[in-house]
Amino acid sequence: MALVAGVDCSTQSTKVLICDSETGAVVRQGRAPHPDATEVDPTIWWDALRSASDGLLDGVEALAVGGQQHGMVTLDADGEVVRPALLWNDTRSAGAAAELIDELGGRQAWADAVGVVPVASFTITKLRWLATNEPAAAARTERVVLPHDWLTWKLSTNADPTTDRGDASGTGYWSGATGEYRLDLLRRAFGRDVGVPEVKKPDAIVGHTADGIALAAGTGDNMAAALGLGAGPGDVVVSLGTSGTVFAVAEGPTTDPSGFVAGFADATGRFLPLVCTLNAARVLTAAADLLGVDLDRLSELALASTPGAAGLTLLPYLDGERTPDLPDETGRLTGLTRANARPEHLARAAVEGMLLGLADGLDAVRQHGVPVRRALLIGGAALSPAVRAVASGILGVPVEVPAPGEYVALGAARQAAWALSGAAEPPQWPVAAQRAPETNPADYSAARDRYAQFRTAVVELSTQPNKS
Numbered sequence: 001m002a003l004v005a006g007v008d009c010s011t012q013s014t015k016v017l018i019c020d021s022e023t024g025a026v027v028r029q030g031r032a033p034h035p036d037a038t039e040v041d042p043t044i045w046w047d048a049l050r051s052a053s054d055g056l057l058d059g060v061e062a063l064a065v066g067g068q069q070h071g072m073v074t075l076d077a078d079g080e081v082v083r084p085a086l087l088w089n090d091t092r093s094a095g096a097a098a099e100l101i102d103e104l105g106g107r108q109a110w111a112d113a114v115g116v117v118p119v120a121s122f123t124i125t126k127l128r129w130l131a132t133n134e135p136a137a138a139a140r141t142e143r144v145v146l147p148h149d150w151l152t153w154k155l156s157t158n159a160d161p162t163t164d165r166g167d168a169s170g171t172g173y174w175s176g177a178t179g180e181y182r183l184d185l186l187r188r189a190f191g192r193d194v195g196v197p198e199v200k201k202p203d204a205i206v207g208h209t210a211d212g213i214a215l216a217a218g219t220g221d222n223m224a225a226a227l228g229l230g231a232g233p234g235d236v237v238v239s240l241g242t243s244g245t246v247f248a249v250a251e252g253p254t255t256d257p258s259g260f261v262a263g264f265a266d267a268t269g270r271f272l273p274l275v276c277t278l279n280a281a282r283v284l285t286a287a288a289d290l291l292g293v294d295l296d297r298l299s300e301l302a303l304a305s306t307p308g309a310a311g312l313t314l315l316p317y318l319d320g321e322r323t324p325d326l327p328d329e330t331g332r333l334t335g336l337t338r339a340n341a342r343p344e345h346l347a348r349a350a351v352e353g354m355l356l357g358l359a360d361g362l363d364a365v366r367q368h369g370v371p372v373r374r375a376l377l378i379g380g381a382a383l384s385p386a387v388r389a390v391a392s393g394i395l396g397v398p399v400e401v402p403a404p405g406e407y408v409a410l411g412a413a414r415q416a417a418w419a420l421s422g423a424a425e426p427p428q429w430p431v432a433a434q435r436a437p438e439t440n441p442a443d444y445s446a447a448r449d450r451y452a453q454f455r456t457a458v459v460e461l462s463t464q465p466n467k468s
């Protein structure tokens, strides 16, 4: 039995799975936490990877890294990190995003050029922010790479970092439709040329560790999750980690000038239209903290309420929001009365608010021609019984919950097995899934309407000159 390893360097932690390369069975696993911050010294990820994989890699023949998308890792001429990485959920480059949209002639121009419209999450806006705000650090920057590129390079004996098309498609300077960098856009953002990693094929072996473990190309965490789930036609993945994401594997590129649906590439040579919200699992931890309960009790409370949370609606923009693009917003609660001011309704409003933004995302992905037969619910908050109970009613589609697991790390391991095999397609790894309780979407139509009205009002308010 050949063993392969998959790594997930996500926002809150690093996870490592060691799998049988033929069946995908997990034989051992490890994890290590990351700090709660939106800029992180990449050596923290390296230490977390070493800690999470400590004692696990004996006998492993190939490894791949899946990583949180978009993070800006800047390297100097000696390959040293210039400054802490700015993560996907750092909103300081929102102004840079607006500048870049204007300079290129609007949203459509960006969607046509690279399949995405700049928001603060994307690497290209962080580079503009760096050039404007930290000229000394910018001057020292010779290369820019993504979290998974940097970790793969650190693991390797290679002289230069590499990347893959999935993660490259989230930079804002690589086009999935053409498979080429747009170095003119990178130059426009940063003010001069800066080195970028070579984009390797999905099944490539890109190097080896000092111990001789083959390294596959790796990819972004959402692309890895799609691979780990073996997502196919009709499957829409709803991932409830730090971010909330809704995505599907598509045969062709998508273009959305509104910027709602990002036209990413996947990790197999296909595409991955994706909607991402900045606020998912942590909405539940914040609500639990507010109520002074743990996550299990929060779920029990939410289940004690009813669809629509007795009229309470939460716009869950606790860390600002990306979709819709409201980086400076805060969470807002409406509909509070003396009758519904109860812990169970607040708990329910948190669960529903988190899912309602993703229901909008699912509709948007569907409008881009993605067939939706079922939603696959993954990520830390998919462990919540209340989330599972409410999901199908709010999303309006049958929901299946894959057996609890680390699907990003599993997808990375599957990529490693594919690269090791030299086969044309990734190995077939079965994924067991359970149907979540069916709830009637009609029970949530009033809640969806209220949420839509509240969201529209807040979007309008944000565009007024003296917004409150």
Ligand SMILES: Nc1ncnc2c1ncn2[C@@H]1O[C@H](COP(=O)(O)OP(=O)(O)O)[C@@H](O)[C@H]1O
Pocket: 010, 011, 012, 013, 240, 241, 242, 243, 281, 282, 284, 285, 295, 296, 378, 379, 380, 381, 382, 383, 384
């Ligand atoms: N039973 C649960 N109910 C709700 N949320 C949970 C539960 N278990 C874990 N989580 C949340 O899941 C999140 C971590 O999920 P994960 O998908 O690993 O995130 P990320 O990939 O962004 O690091 C944490 O915010 C944690 O509180």
Ligand SMILES: O=C(CO)[C@@H](O)[C@H](O)COP(=O)(O)O
Pocket: 010, 011, 012, 067, 068, 069, 070, 088, 121, 170, 220, 221, 222, 241, 242, 243, 244, 245, 274, 276
């Ligand atoms: O920015 C995106 C997708 O565009 C996020 O999905 C990041 O990739 C981080 O993912 P998690 O750590 O929340 O899984």
